[in-house]
Amino acid sequence: MNAPSIETRNLTIRFGGHVAVNGVSCAFHPGELTVIVGPNGAGKTTYFSLMSGQLTPSEGTILKGGTEITRLSPSARAKTGIGRAFQLTNLFPKLSVLENVRLAVQARHGIGPRLFRPASAFTEIADKAYEHLKATRLDDVAHLPAAALPHGDQRKLEVALLLAMEPDVFMFDEPTAGMSVDEAPVILELIDEIRKDASKTVLLVEHKMDVVRALANRIIVLHNGELVADGPPDEVIAMPIVREIYLGIPADEGAAA
Amino acid sequence: MTDTALASAPSADPARKGRMIVYVVALLIGLALAFAPFLFQDVRSNQVAARICVFIVLAASYDLLIGYTGIVSFAHTMFFGLGAYGAAIALKSMGPGWDAVLAGGVAGVVLAAILAVLIGVLSLRVKAIFFAMVTLAAASVMMVLASQFSDFTGGEDGIVYSAPALFKPAMKLMTDDAGKVVKLFGVSMNGKIAAYYFVFLTCLVLFLALMRIVRSPLGTVLEAIRENEMRAEAIGYRVVAYRTSVFVIAAVIAALAGTVWAVWLKYTGPDTTFSFAIMIDILLMVVIGGMGTMVGAVIGVVLMSLAQFYLKDLMEAAAQATANIPLLPDLLDPDRWLLWLGLLFILLVYFFPAGIAGTLMKKGGH
Structure with missing residues (x-):
């Protein structure tokens, strides 16, 4: 596989006693759309903030195109090609x-x-x-x-x-949340188009399983700040641990979301 | 859509009408100031007109900070004072010449810029309230220094000096065949006129420069920082660098206004430059005019200055006219002018919550 565009190594952030993101090591590649799933409070948005620079990790490193950017300001990271929608x-x-x-x-x-x-x-x-x-x-x-x-x-x-x-790394944090059924497709089509560009890396936090199935090349699962699953969509959705975490959202009922 | 359609933004009609009113008023004020020596031919009016010119620049540069970028600073009069004291000390020690104005002005401006960089780099990272406190402390220290180094600054008494020869009342700009000074529309073409137009033109250039800054892409970035600092940083703007630069720009312009003020007044003391009363005045001028509008500064300064200088006269006349009615003359006694000024402010803030220009132009305060 080609070299990762953005990568986190043992990324950890603590707020007092609470560990919001705990030792997450993961690499994301150009031409790949990774959906990040996990229940509320799993650390998905915090993980994004660490990569886009709004938060500084307690431990671990972040690399963009092989260069360390762990201590760069958000504006400097934007210049390196990391973009985020909130x-x-x-x-x-x-x-x-x-x-x-x-x-x-x-x-x-x-x-x-x-x-x-x-x-x-x-x-x-x-x-x-x-x-x-x-x-x-x-x-x-x-x-x-x-x-x-x-x-x-x-x-x-x-x-x-x-x-x-x-940017060349796109981070979408629940881009269609609160959108009407007429509006969401516009955004999803745009994301789909970006996904087809082999030079772009897309990270997407999304709950709606139909969206996840339609767009994802890969799914990673965060739970209590830890990376608990990582793999192709079908495999991950079938994992017992994921079904357990997502008890409220059975995978086979995704189309209803 | 085409570029022309983009350029002429179709906005709501009342806002457009309001904008027209504001710009027409500002233009009329500009014209009145441009011909002030001819329109108002007494010494006091001239003084008021010159003060309005200088304070428009001072208030507009403060609006760049507070209105556009959302930086709350109480050190603006400190920079104003540095420019004024620079020119004053140079004019006193080097004698009345342009070299002194230049040397003193440059020294004041450079010192203001250095201080602004230091304050900016050290404290623009912290929360707005802490920054405001730091500027307050810096301004207080500067006031103490100005009054303590009395050999240098004249202490509380300030410094009296002469302006360059061009501005002396005895200077004849135009003479007739008999060697007497020419009068145009009843106004002697002497050094007083030269001094006024020196003030007017310098202030005009500085004000137009400020207008240019806020209309430029940089101006939009400043507004973005005010609106949402975190997002401005996230889309790639170095917020601290922008804030520091704008703080320095505002400081330099305030210092230049101070130099002009010192040359006009031929006196520089704590009360004409450093005092917190002036700082509060500037703040009120910007708030009354409308924060984040630039033209608001023009309207605010004119309104406040006219009230400060002429409300007493007006009340004197009103008190005399109502002398036979009980109670009213007491209320209208000129000594109570501050009461009426306060009332005027409350009404203005009530009816124009975003300042006069801000409310009319629908720009909304914050």
């Missing part, structure tokens, strides 16, 4: 939808030495931002403040920001 919508509420995305495009491409030109003069950046808005079907509301959007659209904007970062 579980709880995490936008710039008073800025317009377009400005939200433009900021991410601008961070990725830079604005060069023309720093003090009016922002509206950077048409290439606005055009790029607009592409991402079209992809997420937000182009009609481009000029509304982000806070004025309905929940589903805010979730889409969250994803548009991630697309605009043009």
Whole structure:
């Protein structure tokens, strides 16, 4: 298999006496979509935060393309190509939808030495931002403040920001949570498209089993901060330990979710 | 959608109308200031006009911090004072010349920039409240230093000095055949005019520079940091670096405004520069005008300055007019002007919760 794009080695974080992520060693590869499952409080979001830099591990290392990034700031990690969409919508509420995305495009491409030109003069950046808005079907509301959007659209904007970062490691934290049945497919199709790109690595936290089955190349299971299962979807879903953890969500009833 | 459609953002109509009103008012204020020496031909009005110019820059640069980036600093008058004292000390020791203004101004600005970098790097990482406390401490220390090093700074009395020859009232900018100073529209073309336009033009350039910054992509990044610091960092912006830079930019502009102020006043003391009363004034000006709007600073400064300078006169007149009515003249006594000023603030904050410009432009405070 090709070299991992992002890898954690013995990754551990403690909050006081509580160990939220406990010795997780796992490598993720380009062209692979890994779904991370586990009950609430299993450490999935914490694991993401450790990789994207919002949290610093107590122990262990994180490598991106073979280079250690354990102590890098979130912005420095973003520059290395790690992008994350957040579980709880995490936008710039008073800025317009377009400005939200433009900021991410601008961070990725830079604005060069023309720093003090009016922002509206950077048409290439606005055009790029607009592409991402079209992809997420937000182009009609481009000029509304982000806070004025309905929940589903805010979730889409969250994803548009991630697309605009043009990362090579995509982290989606329950991207379709709270979305209506009409809205979710837009996002899932986008994720499916990214998955088909052999140079991209996708990490996805998701509960809905139909989504997991449709998209995953691999599933890892976190339980109480520990990695308890890792493998192809069918195998993992069939594991007794997974059925036990997921007692409330029987695998064969996934389509109902 | 095309680029042109993107550029002209279709926004809600009341907001557009409000924006029109705000910009027209700001433009009128700008015009009034541009022709102030001709429109208001007395010494006091001139003084008020010059103070308004300088304070617009001071308040606007503070808005860059508090309104755009969400940095709460109480050290803004400290930077203002450094620029003023730099020019004042140089003008006193080197004599009234442009070399002194330049040397003193540059020294003040550089010192302000260095201090801003130090404060920024050391403490912009911490929580906003701690940062505010650090700036408060720094400003207090600077005030103590200014009053203790009296050989250097004149202590509490401050420093009196002369401005460059160009700005002296005896200076004749234009003379007629008889060698007398020319009058244009009844205004003598002397050094006073030169001094006013020095203040006006420098402040105009500084204000336009600030406008340029907030309209640029950098301005949007600053707003993003204010709105959601964590996400700004997550999409790749080095928040601490941006904050420190903007703190330095604001400090440098405040120091430049201080230098201009010192040249205009020909006096620099703690009460005209470092005092916390001025710091509170600036804060109120920005809040009343509208945080995060830039033009709000213009409106806030004008409103506050007019109230501070002319409310007493107005009340004096009102008290005399109502002399025969019981109680009213007592209430309208000029000595109670602060009461009315306070009332005015409460009403303004009530009807314009996001400041005047902020509410009209629907930008919303925070």
